[in-house]
Amino acid sequence: MAYEYDSENIFAKILRGEIPNSTVADSEYSLAFRDIAPAAPEHILVIPKGAYVNFDHFGIEASDAEIVDFNRLVAKITREIGVAQDVGGQGYRLITNAGVHGVQDVLHFHMHILGGRRLGRMIAT
Ligand code: 5GP
Numbered sequence: 001m002a003y004e005y006d007s008e009n010i011f012a013k014i015l016r017g018e019i020p021n022s023t024v025a026d027s028e029y030s031l032a033f034r035d036i037a038p039a040a041p042e043h044i045l046v047i048p049k050g051a052y053v054n055f056d057h058f059g060i061e062a063s064d065a066e067i068v069d070f071n072r073l074v075a076k077i078t079r080e081i082g083v084a085q086d087v088g089g090q091g092y093r094l095i096t097n098a099g100v101h102g103v104q105d106v107l108h109f110h111m112h113i114l115g116g117r118r119l120g121r122m123i124a125t
Contacts, residue, residue, distance in 0.1 A: 041116025083115035
């Protein structure tokens with residue numbers, strides 16, 4: 001079953017400028033902004049500008065240029081916000097949720113960058 005992208009999702013509206021966001025970085029194919037309900041001192045969402053539902057949709061259908069742009073932007077942000085270890089940071093976590101078991105709320109692919117405190121175990125039991 002092919003993915004169907006709902007262009008009325010909240011991140012699509014952010015990309016169209018219909019609702020405001022706190023932009024951290026903007027590249028050719030990707031946008032990064034602060035999560036509206038931060039779960040850590042640093043909580044940034046990185047999204048592709050293209051219409052992809054989740055990680056596997058993006059990984060299969062996006063162009064190499066989009067994928068490289070996205071990954072480079074995630075890495076760049078970890079340095080800019082000071083969580084990357086090679087700039088003296090204490091590290092971070094990347095999370096992307098997909099589907100029902102992944103508990104994905106917004107159906108536009110996004111990567112959470114979380115940092116600024118010790119985050120505990122990966123999965124709450
Ligand atoms: P998911 O559960 O889909 O992985 O995560 C969706 C994230 O989007 C949540 O962390 C939530 O706080 C964030 N979010 C939902 N609506 C908005 C919004 O309008 N603006 C911003 N910046 N973040 C949002």
